[in-house]
Amino acid sequence: MVLRSIASRMALWVLAGSTLVLAAIGVLLLSLTRAQILQHTHREAAALAASAGSEIQARIDRVAISAQMLATIIATRQDSAEPLLRDTLQANHDIDGLAAVFRPSSSPVDAPPYSPFVNRVDNGALASRDLSSDARPYWNSNWFLGGLSCSAGCWQRPFLSLSRQRQLINYSVAINREGRPVGIINADVTLDWLHQILGHLDKPEGAYAFVLDSDGDYLAHDNPALVGKRGAPALLEVLASDQAESVRLPVAQNAQVHGAVWVYSAPIEGTRWRLGLVVPEAQIYAGVRRIFLWSLLLGMLALLGVALIILLTIRRTMAPLGMLADRAEHVARGELDFELPSTSRHDEVGRLTQSFDQMRHELALHLQDLARVAREKQRLASELEIAHQIQIGLLPSEHYLDAVCAYFELHAALRPARAVGGDLYSYFMLDPEHFFVMVGDVSDKGIPAALFMAQTITLAKALAPRAQTPRNLLQLLNLELCRGNDSCMFVTLLCGLLDTKSGNLVLASAGHEPPILCGHGAPQLLDFTTGAVLGLYEDSDYPEHHQRLRQGETLLMYTDGITEASDHHQQMYGIERTLGSLAQVPPAAPTAGYIERLLGDVDRFVADAAQADDITLLALTWHGAAQVDVEVCVASQLADVFAGLDRCEHLLQEADVISSLRSDVRLVLEELLVNTVEYGYPDGRSGQIRVVLHPGPETVTVELIDDGIAFDPLQSACPNLPGDLADREQIGGLGIHLARTVTSAMRYTRNAHSNHLLLRFIYPNQDGSSS
């Protein structure tokens, strides 16, 4: 947690880095200092050793000179040897004992010569005796024989004087008379002074000194245990030369000293002794190490202090950054309303704070914008969805089955490429015998196309009753669509009118894809002449194509969304594939089978390529006349009318139409037929009136077709009904009024030469009578 803050991390790194640098420098300094200190120590120790060597030499020289002088003097004054010895002994305290021994004469009869030996006794007095009277004659002993050959004097091996319990060393010098040694002067030198000299040397702390004799044995040593012992081989090897030497030994011979030692030695002139000064290496560096440790400690303390200062400074400097980091987390959560640290500073942190504040404001604005855009987008999407629903609502159901006698069946499918599209289909019963059907495709796609499609479909429905034929409808529709069509949008439309009694189909096309007739043999393209597209040219004409549908035949209408459906390679589905696909449908297939087959094949062809255009398919199957309509033909004679009325009533009775409805139908038919017979043929010609009855389970529909003069009963004025017919001057118009009132619905159309009146009676009819 602590290490997460930049301040503590930086302080730590500074501390670590500085420590490293400090240690490196320290080590470098230490090594340099060590070399210097070592050199210094070498010089000092060498000087010390040399001076000690000189001192020892001086003492030895005194002994040697005294002995040599004695030898010289005694050579001529043998008799006064003892007093000389005594005087010398008194003068030189380093000498413990002096002996002047002489070689006995060659004749054995002569008494051995007086050979005095003077030595100090414990109380400091001098004692003397004659060595020639000793039990063991000296002249055969080694020290005497060796001494005779030392005319210049030589140091013997140290020995332990048993009589005096001291370590002694002899200096022998031959007494020469007439060129030949006649005896020797032997000086016993105590080594105590040597120890004293070594002990009083101004040695560095922990150092010790020693003196080695010519054989490599310790003559003297600060550690008395080593006196008389042999020096270590490594030491002896180094000390073999006569030069002053300094050598480093990994292990000291002295058990009192641990670790490596430096040995400084100096030869003592006149002897073959060597003085050695041993300084433990640890001792040499002790001072510098202490100083180094102290420096390190102080340095570390200083660094700690620096680190602390850095920590505090950075903490203080970065405090606003911490707050900014905290605020940035707010921003991440979408909370933009917060306090920022004051921005009086002009450094990076100050600038960062200002930028942060600015960013916060910009972000807030941006978020607002974004939210607004999102709302706008959502609103558009929702509007588009509503538009989609409305457009779907404009289309009739995808399935229509002729409810009256199931002569025909219709299936349709519309699949917009976008939410809304420009394709359309529509169908409706124009009258009980005629079924209008159309399929169209508006140029362009999307909302403009959808609006144009809505206009087209609405206009078509509104104009159809007036137009009555596909040709008229397309003309009327074209005129309406041309009006105010500044954007020059257009629609191709295929329009069909099916006579639901006969299966006769009248087609007219405004630049639309030709329909396909399926069901008997191979699918057949009905490629008839089409007019111009709707909405561009006001004076367009639309030729009609007549086609009689046979039982089981299906007329397939479609838009170019089918033929121009493209796969990944921009290859179009085309009319050949369309015909091929439809040929696969078995002849007795249901109407929906054609749609499913073709759509499925197109989907497989397109695979996962995007749908580029709206797709519309409409299949209309004619199931043929299953039952012949009840039709009564009436000549334009009154008697014929009533015979016909009786037949009608009989037929209705056979169809189980209830009696009240039967009498309603009879009343209406009588009124209308009598009216037609009386007024329809003023020129006296004989006419033909057809009455077609469609008795249904819920309604009875009656068609009245006559070839008389045009007469629309719906247009005749309502008679004045004062409440008593006897009050009326002219008793006319009652029949038409009765007929209109009793009929549930009445529709009049005038074809080329005939009046067509459609009447509908709905069960129960009791309500209709009062209206």
Next chain:
Amino acid sequence: MTLSLHSNFSAPDRVVVQVGGRLDAMTFGELDEAMLVLLPRLDVGGTVVIDLAGLEYVSSAGLRSFAKIRKSMRARGGHTLLLNPQPQVRKVFDIVKAVPVNEVFTSTQELDAYLDRMQRQITEGDSDA
């Protein structure tokens, strides 16, 4: 089914005509002819009661016949009363408002009561005069 007619003079000033069957453009002439014979035999100020119990069907032609009868009766100061119209007839009457409601009776009792009342009025009127 064609038209059937029966007339019965219950009094010199009252004739009951029973009309049955179908009264339409085919048959209304029969009724018109019969009434041309019957009505002059009735006293002035007499009453014609047309019993419609047997009439199944009437069309506008029949209505015109009834209107003619009522017109000529009115000219002779008499009354025309309709008795027992069947549903279809009543419906047609309703649609064209053919006759005043108070001249249509659904039963003989109702008619008799009406006639008695009328008789009294006449008698009282005479005495008043």
